Amino acid sequence: MTKLDFLYGLRDALRALPREDIERYVEYYSEMIDDRVEDGMTESDAISELGSIEELAARILGDTAPKNSAREVKEPKKEPKKEKRLTSAGAVLLIVLGFPLWFPLLVAAFSVIISLFAVLFSLVITLWAVEVSLWGCAIGGLVSGAAAFVIPNISAGLMLVGIALFCTGLSVFGFYGCKAATKGAAWLVAKAALAIKSIFVRREVA
Amino acid sequence: MDIQLKRGLLDICVLAAIKNEDSYGYKIIKDVKPYVDISESTLYPILRRLEAAELLTVRAAEHNGRLRKYYRITESGKARIAAFKEEWQELLMIYGFITKEESDDEA
Numbered sequence: 441m442t443k444l445d446f447l448y449g450l451r452d453a454l455r456a457l458p459r460e461d462i463e464r465y466v467e468y469y470s471e472m473i474d475d476r477v478e479d480g481m482t483e484s485d486a487i488s489e490l491g492s493i494e495e496l497a498a499r500i501l502g503d504t505a506p507k508n509s510a511r512e513v514k515e516p517k518k519e520p521k522k523e524k525r526l527t528s529a530g531a532v533l534l535i536v537l538g539f540p541l542w543f544p545l546l547v548a549a550f551s552v553i554i555s556l557f558a559v560l561f562s563l564v565i566t567l568w569a570v571e572v573s574l575w576g577c578a579i580g581g582l583v584s585g586a587a588a589f590v591i592p593n594i595s596a597g598l599m600l601v602g603i604a605l606f607c608t609g610l611s612v613f614g615f616y617g618c619k620a621a622t623k624g625a626a627w628l629v630a631k632a633a634l635a636i637k638s639i640f641v642r643r644e645v646a
Numbered sequence: 647m648d649i650q651l652k653r654g655l656l657d658i659c660v661l662a663a664i665k666n667e668d669s670y671g672y673k674i675i676k677d678v679k680p681y682v683d684i685s686e687s688t689l690y691p692i693l694r695r696l697e698a699a700e701l702l703t704v705r706a707a708e709h710n711g712r713l714r715k716y717y718r719i720t721e722s723g724k725a726r727i728a729a730f731k732e733e734w735q736e737l738l739m740i741y742g743f744i745t746k747e748e749s750d751d752e753a
Contacts, residue, residue: 471671
């Protein structure tokens with residue numbers, strides 16, 4: 441490989457870096473090769489001493505952290521601690537600053553969830569209310585029917601007992617319906633609660 | 647050698663290599679290598695760091711029809727070397743204490 445090929449390959453491997461940095465690196469390694477050749481080495485030996493383009497580029501890209509490096513001369517060991525503190529402090533700062541944004545959203549989401557539960561709850565209660573009124577009709581019909589037989593008003597009594605029986609029949613169906621609706625509602629609530637919990641507690645099931 | 651120790655020493659070695667006269671990349675490596683292993687990819691970030699910390703300055707000068715970068719130590723750089731020497735005077739005393747204790751036990 442010639443020096444130009446090597447530098448061209450290196451420039452390409454470093455293309456992710458800013459142009460200034462790439463030029464600096466290429467100049468630096470070009471100088472290194474030239475100095476070695478001046479010292480008596482052949483160009484190919486000088487190049488092979490630098491290693492493969494891929495390895496060299498990997499090392500360079502791994503080193504690219506100029507901000508941190510400037511501190512290293514003075515405080516080599518404090519670096520990792522500083523980075524950790526910044527992260528959690530930064531997170532707290534973001535939460536505090538973003539409060540006007542996320543808090544109303546959270547409250548809104550919460551309200552929607554609560555009102556959904558309220559709707560579900562009232563639906564179930566309505567069904568039971570219908571059921572209870574059917575019982576009421578059944579009992580009321582039987583009682584007034586019996587009273588009508590006593591008066592005597594047979595046709596009224598028959599009608600009332602008929603209605604009572606009809607209501608009784610309906611309420612039997614209604615009862616199973618109410619039971620199913622209540623169970624379904626309870627299941628929905630449990631599922632929703634789990635879903636909400638899983639948003640916050642992601643890592644337990646691993 | 648311990649990596650952290652080596653890193654700190656390399657910075658000082660590079661400064662020492664340019665302490666008495668300006669030098670250039672390849673020569674710095676040749677001067678330091680007998681004492682601490684250093685490669686050109688190791689030297690590059692050290693030079694950048696020392697320049698950023700204003701412990702050395704860089705200039706480009708013509709040499710055999712091409713441009714070569716020369717590095718010159720600054721006053722801060724010299725002060726850094728002096729500080730290092732002081733730190734290590736202490737270290738040498740501690741070393742003397744440690745080794746002295748061992749030979750006493752053996753006796």
